[in-house]
Amino acid sequence: xxxxxxxxxxxxxxxxxxxxxxxxxxxxxxxxxxxxxxxxxxxxxxxxxxxxxxxxxxxxxxxxxxxxxxxxxxxxxxxxxxxxxxxxxxxxxxxxxxxxxxxxxxxxxxxxxxxxxxxxxxxxxxxxxxxxxxxxxxxxxxxxxxxxxxxxxxxxxxxxxxxxxxxxxxxxxxxxxxxxxxxxxxxxxxxxxxxxxxxxxxxxxxxxxxxxxxx
Amino acid sequence: xxxxxxxxxxxxxxxxxxxxxxxxxxxxxxxxxxxxxxxxxxxxxxxxxxxxxxxxxxxxxxxxxxxxxxxxxxxxxxxxxxxxxxxxxxxxxxxxxxxxxxxxxxxxxxxxxxxxxxxxxxxxxxxxxxxxxxxxxxxxxxxxxxxxxxxxxxxxxxxxxxxxxxxxxxxxxxxxxxxxxxxxxxxxxxxxxxxxxxxxxxxxxxxxxxxxxxxxxxxxxxxxxxxxxxxxxxxxxxxxxxxxxxxxxxxxxxxxxxxxxxxxxxxxxxxxxxxxxxxxxxxxxxxxxxxxxxxxxxxxxxxxxxxxxxxxxxxxxxxxxxxxxxxxxxxxxxxxxxxxxxxxxxxxxxxxxxxxxxxxxxxxxxxxxxxxxxxxxxxxxxxxxxxxxxxxxxxxxxxxxxxxxxxxxxxxxxxxxxxxxxxxxxxxxxxxxxxxxxxxxxxxxxxxxxxxxxxxxxxxxxxxxxxxxxxxxxxxxxxxxxxxxxxxxxxxx
Ligand code: SF4
Numbered sequence: 001x002x003x004x005x006x007x008x009x010x011x012x013x014x015x016x017x018x019x020x021x022x023x024x025x026x027x028x029x030x031x032x033x034x035x036x037x038x039x040x041x042x043x044x045x046x047x048x049x050x051x052x053x054x055x056x057x058x059x060x061x062x063x064x065x066x067x068x069x070x071x072x073x074x075x076x077x078x079x080x081x082x083x084x085x086x087x088x089x090x091x092x093x094x095x096x097x098x099x100x101x102x103x104x105x106x107x108x109x110x111x112x113x114x115x116x117x118x119x120x121x122x123x124x125x126x127x128x129x130x131x132x133x134x135x136x137x138x139x140x141x142x143x144x145x146x147x148x149x150x151x152x153x154x155x156x157x158x159x160x161x162x163x164x165x166x167x168x169x170x171x172x173x174x175x176x177x178x179x180x181x182x183x184x185x186x187x188x189x190x191x192x193x194x195x196x197x198x199x200x201x202x203x204x205x206x207x208x209x210x211x212x213x214x215x
Numbered sequence: 216x217x218x219x220x221x222x223x224x225x226x227x228x229x230x231x232x233x234x235x236x237x238x239x240x241x242x243x244x245x246x247x248x249x250x251x252x253x254x255x256x257x258x259x260x261x262x263x264x265x266x267x268x269x270x271x272x273x274x275x276x277x278x279x280x281x282x283x284x285x286x287x288x289x290x291x292x293x294x295x296x297x298x299x300x301x302x303x304x305x306x307x308x309x310x311x312x313x314x315x316x317x318x319x320x321x322x323x324x325x326x327x328x329x330x331x332x333x334x335x336x337x338x339x340x341x342x343x344x345x346x347x348x349x350x351x352x353x354x355x356x357x358x359x360x361x362x363x364x365x366x367x368x369x370x371x372x373x374x375x376x377x378x379x380x381x382x383x384x385x386x387x388x389x390x391x392x393x394x395x396x397x398x399x400x401x402x403x404x405x406x407x408x409x410x411x412x413x414x415x416x417x418x419x420x421x422x423x424x425x426x427x428x429x430x431x432x433x434x435x436x437x438x439x440x441x442x443x444x445x446x447x448x449x450x451x452x453x454x455x456x457x458x459x460x461x462x463x464x465x466x467x468x469x470x471x472x473x474x475x476x477x478x479x480x481x482x483x484x485x486x487x488x489x490x491x492x493x494x495x496x497x498x499x500x501x502x503x504x505x506x507x508x509x510x511x512x513x514x515x516x517x518x519x520x521x522x523x524x525x526x527x528x529x530x531x532x533x534x535x536x537x538x539x540x541x542x543x544x545x546x547x548x549x550x551x552x553x554x555x556x557x558x559x560x561x562x563x564x565x566x567x568x569x570x571x572x573x574x575x576x577x578x579x580x581x582x583x584x585x586x587x588x589x590x591x592x593x594x595x596x597x598x599x600x601x602x603x604x605x606x607x608x609x610x611x612x613x614x615x616x617x618x619x620x621x622x623x624x625x626x627x628x629x630x631x632x633x634x635x636x637x638x639x640x641x642x643x644x645x646x647x648x649x650x651x652x653x654x655x656x657x658x659x660x661x662x663x664x665x666x667x668x669x670x671x672x673x674x675x676x677x678x679x680x681x682x683x684x685x686x687x688x689x690x691x692x693x694x695x696x697x698x699x700x701x702x703x704x705x706x707x708x
Contacts, residue, residue: 002303004303007305031271110421149454179499181496185493194379195246200409203446
């Protein structure tokens, strides 16, 4: 007998006490919990996102569509970045105001090449206010998972309020499980040494989120 | 480069006896568990529907376990449809053989690993080492443990027993053995230590061709795997290598994508006391041009189906490994994780290890006694595992013997040897065990009422308690309950 059949047979024997007509999944339990916590206006939800992002040590900036290119250029300059990784589908306008070297996100690029780049600029798929989380789904304006991992500085643009939801349940509803997802809440962090929180172990040590309105 | 094994561990009382005399260990543990405990209470207080989330989590997991055969088959189909390959391993040896074979097939002799309790459970690193394959742990705490030739002692912060001075010494001494040495003049500030780990490991990540992971959840409906972490080492292992091998216990399934909405709310708040952990990665099979192009899922049984066969003990398989029960356990706080002699320490370890491994060995037979039955672990558990109930059940098994399932077959256990004292204790307690309902009511009474103790003080005390966790009201100790119910009959006090 293969191990597959062996394990499945053991499972069935172990569950001899479970009636065959046991309640099906959709009637097995009630989802008695909330779809979102609290009653907020759209503005308040965006405000909460900003607060929770900052609470987890992301740096939050605000802009409107017209000011976005200048905001991004400013952030790159402040950081002293000389190169930036750019996902293939990123709106070229977003980088129109900066002259730093653009490194395209390409398949042939090696992790070592990425390691030499200073910053990365991406969009996101959705942002969750209650937890201060941005989610990337590998879409053309977000690129491969590794580009937001290896460079030490990540600038992520969130369109508000269109891309903002209140809660984890609402976030999951908007996401496609077939795509690889990366949920980011603040920069990389560890508390492994005497529970002292240190930002940045392997992921970017600096996460800057630009909330852009009026897109 | 292997972490020590747990083979030959002394029984819990002996190991714990030694541990409580270790001042550093006790100091570190006390600080750590109390810090996390207080933070967790605040994180939980933030969500008004905690009780409902906990109940839903419990029910989803119970339903899944009751139909595990169906969900396993569905998971296999969806992972395969998404481009992955599924392997089944009945025990640790088989799992290790499969992984070793898969690594060898890539032609590589090193792998990077993201912290995984399942691979620790089966001793994968040692098995790979025996075949000439180096497995590098990349979680900072796991790196500390591995370089220190040590064993993890906490689910979430495996190096909780080490202080910064010890970590500095380990890094300075050992890093050069395995790759980039620690920087000259390394001090013991956490930031410098983290930087040293970053540099040491980055070199390995960038050249790694094979990654090995566990998973926090697997979604049967979609074939999606989920890894929850903080540092980004998980993301490195999951996305940079060409081949990804995930080794996961068969109990880690949830039926649907939507079910994650429960656990992604309860897990971070229960474990790190955060609204959300810094990074969560999900992947479904393979994705063209993004991440590993070869994905293997190794599903392991290794005692899980035996645990499933026990109608009382089955609930231990609901565990989502948040570690909240460790941080509230008065016994863990004093004894530390090593005393449990297994990769699963604390209250959950006390019920899971003897079920996965059987109660024949001295250490496994002693584990159900590694508790005061205070019930605090049940209170904090985000999937409402009634740990005290299972402990009592297992004590009974150790002492009385009985019919259990081992390796899929029913066997009759004899009472464990060397437990004369406990047997005597059990005889004294026969009244209670003869009335399991009464026993349960006693425990429930304590935990039920504790739920009504306020989290914040009313009136003028409010401001004070908003920034502090109120001292937790201790659950009723077994002895007090005994006094109150049975002993109370003839004792005046
Ligand atoms: S038993 Fe419950 S509290 Fe303990 S680790 Fe598992 S899920 Fe967490």
